[in-house]
Every structure is written in C-alpha cells, then in structure tokens.
Amino acid sequence: MKQDIQHYFSTIHKIIREIISDSSDIAKKQIAHLAEQLKIDGYEKESKMLQNILAAQKKEDKLIPIKILSSSLGFCGEELTKAVSLPVNKENGAQLVNVTFVNELPDTSPIFSEAIIKAISSILTEWANADKLIDKGLDPVRSCLIYGAPGTGKTQLALWMAKQLGLPVVTARLDGLMSSYLGTTSKNIGNLFDFANRYKCLLLLDEFDAIAKFRADNQEIGEIKRVVNTLLQNMDTRKQNGFTIGITNHPKLLDPAVWRRFDIQIEIPNPNREVLQQIIKNKLKPIRLKSSQIKFLSWLIDNGTGADAEVLTRWIKKAKIVIADSFDLIFYNLIQEFIFLNAGRVNRQNADIVMQDDRGLLKEKLSQSPYKFTGIEISEILNVDKSTVSRIKTQNNK
Template identity: 40%
Template sequence: MEHFAIVHAICRLALAQPTDALNFQVKRLADALEENGTVEDAAALRSLLKLSERSLEMTPRRLVPARGAAVPGETLLTTTILPADKETGTRLLEVAFPEETGRALPVFSEGLKRAAEQLVAEWSNAEALKGVGVTPTMSCLIVGPPGTGKTTLAYWLANQLGLPVVLARIDAMMSSFLGTSARNITQVFSFANRFKCVLVLDEFDSIAKMRDDPNEAGELKRVVNALLQNLDARKSVGVTIAVTNHPKLLDSAVWRRFEAQIQVPLPEFAARREIVRRYAEPCDFKDAEVAVLAAILDGCSGAEVEDFVRSYKKRNVLDPASASPIDSIRDVILLNDGRVSPEIKRIFSVDESSVISWLKNNSDLGLGVVEIASLTGKSKSTVSRLLNTKS
C-alpha cells in the first residue's frame, strides 16, 4: 500500500485513545489490505489493535458498588468494550454508572411513589421473598405521556439497586439491512446478560410494535420475535426496564413479558405544586404564588411545568420589581403558549376582574381576598369591589 508508513503512524497515534468505532475502522482497513494481498501491512495494523487492547486491560478499573451483588454476572467496568453494529461500527448502547444515575425520584403521587419503593424493597429483601416461593420483580414496563419522568424513574430504580444502566440505543439497533436489526437486539441482550446491570429500553415502541400492523414489512415480525425471545431468556439473568410514550403501539405479546407495568400519568395539582417548589429554588416564591403556577399548568407534564417555572424565574430575576406576580405570569404565558390551556390564556388575556374571579373560585387554590390582593398588586378594597362586580 502506497504511503502505508504514514497511515500506520496515524493509526498508532489514534489508538493511543481507542474507541469502539476507531477499532472497528482500523480492523476494516486491515481486512481490506489482507484481501488485496498486502498481508504484511494488515499484520502491522492488527499488531496495533492488540497493543491497544492490552493497554486497556492494564488501565486502572473503577468498580461498581456492591449493592447489586444479588444480580448475577460480571462486573461492568468503564473499560469494557461495548458492542457495535457490524456494518457501521455505531455503538449499540451506552453505559451510566451509579454515580452518574443518582437522580432524585420524580415528584409522583403518594401511590406511585409507594409502588416504586416497593420494587426497591423487593430487591433488598430477595431472601425473604424466596422463603415464600417468589422472587423480586426482574422486568418492568413504564408507560405514560412524554415528560412525566418515566426515564428518570428507570434510572432512579437502577441507582437504588446499585447497578449501572445499560441503555440500548434504539436508533443504532434498527437497520435497513435485512436481519441486522434482530441481530443487533440479540447483541445488546447478550451483552446485558453477561454483566451485572439494569438494561433500559427507552422508546420501546420502536422495536416492540404490533406485528399485525399493515404498514410494516415482514422485517418487523423478525425484530419483535427476536425481542420476545431475548426478553424470555433474560428473566432469570437481570433486571430489564422498558419505557414508552405509546403503549397502544406495543404488540400484545410484549406486555406479558413484564411482571410490573407502571402507568405514569400527568401530575395532579398537588404534584405540580411540589414540582414548582422543587424547580423554583433558590428563588423564594410565596405559597400562593406557587399554587397559582401549579393551577394554571393543569394538564401539563412535569417537564413542561419545569420549563414554565424556568421562564418565570428568568422573568423575576431580570425585572423583579416592575410587576405583580400575576402580571409576571401573564408575560410568561405568552412565552409558553403551547403549555397553557386555551381557557387559561383566555382568562389572563381578558381583564383583571376575570383573573381575580378565577383566583377566588378555583377550588385547588382556596385563596382569600388578602392573598389575591398580594398576587395582583391591588388593594383589598379593589379586589372586593371587582369580585362583587363579577358576581
């Protein structure tokens, strides 16, 4: 190969900090050289690859906490080589260790919080469960609208177990080549089955669609069949959590593979109020102000509430003394048009008496004249007069 000395030097320098994709491409080059009869050049590149692998093995390794010792398998390390698509070299998964998954549990209703805590309690009391002939839940399907905290819940559960998350990259697993998607799914499951980890399948509907969908080709059936077989094989090996925004798209056979099925709904008023409090920090909003923000965001997901509160904080920091809380909320509504219901937009765009009447009559708020006066920047007598006029 002409100028091979330069190519060899470039590969040697690059492999000082190897990645899966880089190793894949260097191996491709070695294979191509060998096919063209340049055997010595190919051997030189393979020697570089071996040296690279040896240096990885000698790198100090960070161990995973031992809380997940009840799950079988090898310890997953930061230096572990991750599987890749054979055609493109694209990595099929990502790994997040416990120190990277220490997210707080999303603000849920008390019932949903207890359900999540029960799963953790099962894993912590495996021996007690074994005494009555049952085992901890090893598979969980989390469904619900976007932005409700489903993926955060999956990461929180993995963190409570003390295990790293193996997050399947659905976009990388799906391929236009016949049979490749099913092969990639098997690669991901084989990797997860080998190590102590929690396998998370986000956007699960992309690989678990109903097989009778007339708009899908026969490849979908092969993908779903491969998925079902791998889910069955993993039952006794490790924890699997699947997440989807579209439960109606899932094949009926997929549901039966998950022992726990958790519905994460849009947050009710009490949960929205706690979300506002969480994301308002370090700003010190009054209780009535927090309640109003929660009330106007009825029908929003937790993520949408967070986005609205972020806009509201910006408004207060940039111009803290120029407007009442209600005037600030009115301004922020204009920046969050898609997050607020048409009814709320109408109320806040009509006149002050409409807003005051809504504040007084909203059953979630329970505000008195003094609190409404503070929120609107009006006097108590003005608020009373507008309420009497409206009634």
C-alpha cells in the first residue's frame, strides 16, 4: 500500500536538520526549493516545517560565533560562550539547561576517603588523556554515574571534575524537561543532548532520578517508554561527543537500562569517622578547635554527611566569633543548643545522650564509642579538670 507523505516526513525532517546544521549553503537552497514545491502541491504543513528549520538555523547562525576548537580532550565542539542562546521547552519557554562557565566552578574538591579519591583521579587522568587513548584505538570512559545519599558532595564533585578538565558544565534542568504534553518530554531530551553535543562541555544530569519520578507520575505507558528510549538513544549517540556525569540520590529508582548506559558507576558513601573529622576541621577554617572538640562534633553527627558538617561548623564558627573568650566554657551548652535547633542533622542516638544531661552516662558512652574518647578529651569537652572527670559516676540506673 502506498504510504502518505506524513509517514516519511519525520525521517526527512531529521535528515534535513542534520544536514543543515553543517550550514552548507547548497543544502539550504535545496531545502528552500523543496519547501516551495511542497507548498505549491498543497502540503502546507510539511512546507511550513521546512521553513521553520531554515528560520531557526538563520537565527542560530547569527547568534553563535562558530569556533571549532581543536580537540584536546578527544572530541570536537564549538566553544560555549555567554552569547550562545540556551535551549528551551517550546511549550512554555522554560530553560532546559543551566550553564556554569569554568571560572564559576569550584576550585576545591569535597573531602573523600582515599579509595574514592583514587577512583576519581583515574577517571580524570583518562579524560585528560582521551586523545592519546583514541589515537591508540582505545575508547576512554565517557560517562559516569555518581550515586549516594543527599548531601554527600556529589554535585560539588562533578563541578570540580569539570574545573579540572577546563570544561564548562551544561546542567540539565530536569524540571524544565518534563512535560505533561505527549511527546514534549522526548523532544526536550533530544534538544538537550543536541545542545550538549554541539558544544565542548561536560553534560551533567543532576538529580537524575526525576526521570524515574516522571515514570511514577505518568500513567501513559507508551509515553514513558518513549521517554526512556529517547534517553537511551541519546546517551548512546552522546558517547562519540563528550563526557556525561549522571547523579542520583535514589539509584534504585533508575531504569536498569539507563543505569547500564553509564560506563562506570561510583558510589559516594557517607563519610567515615576519619573523613568526617577532616571535613569538619576543613570547614571550620580559619577557626581552630581542640582535636577533642572536633572529635566530639564528628561523634555528634556520626554517620552524617558533609552537608550536615557544613551546617554544624557554620553554627560553631558564628559562636566562636561572638563569644570568643568563653567558647571552651560553654562548648557543651552550645552543642545542646545546636541539637535543639537541628534535630534532623544529628546522630539521633548520640544527641539523645547529650540532651539527657547525665554526665556519667555521657562519659560512659563516649569512652565506649568507636571514637574511644579518653579522660582528657572528655575533660576538654566538658571544660572540667581531669580529676573531676574520673570522679563522675554513671547514674543511668535511676
């Protein structure tokens, strides 16, 4: 059976868009000619679609200074500048991406255990030497999924990695991407990847689980499949073009096929005791506390995240500035106040012990904890002398 022209037109549309992006004048003239012919033969809609492509291209040609960079990272791309117009959701004008330029990226990496630092360094080394690897016929890792609890430093890590590579970051705005209109989400995903592939950048799919949320919210099975398939196809195409980092707090919500599309997956665990103390010490700068106090802060938010440490240290820093001289004297009371105001940020069990105000119990728990506080350390925390600490009796049987 003979097919209607619409049947072929989406393919024609794609081919034309691809050809025209190379900005060949001959192609443009031919497309204009075809549009005219279609119009004469009564294919108004199809003719209009072609004219729209031409118009959009004209606008882009004017806006964007085309400057192909020689590849130092294994792929080519135009330079992303402030003059480049960002892609939007055509239904509502919402931006699909945020761009963070290299000078706006963080200079410091979050603090991690040695094993994580090693894993990340190896990716960075690979990415920085992508050219050499490709030369020798080896394919460098192109995409990486970072997952872990909220507040463990994943976003900061991705931004810092981009800084190390000297690449601007194109962050997908997943809220802007999702649409309840049929087909629009897929179109937006396509536009997002087209944009990222065109420029030399690191594509960051932060809070990636929003795609999974889309699944839960959207009842239309066909539409969900389309969105996931579009994503998979685009991730495959992206492989030839640049680096991608995906981040999620909820790896279980991700479609397994999407999960597998990432060359590597890095789990960022909550910091262990040593790392947490390092983070606290670092975030307190330029203020210095006794090591017993830092240890106590770490115990207080034990199992917590870098984000928890950030809130706690901000509080401590302010107090230290306001009440400089009597800081040691009221350190323990300060902690009680902090717990009172930040119930969700502390280790519940340990915080409960502090709030009970039973110094005997506190002494027992501190010395038995994996932190193994010594008598001297406890005396510094409570700001009493060591002999007093040794006289404190546990009264937790009452």
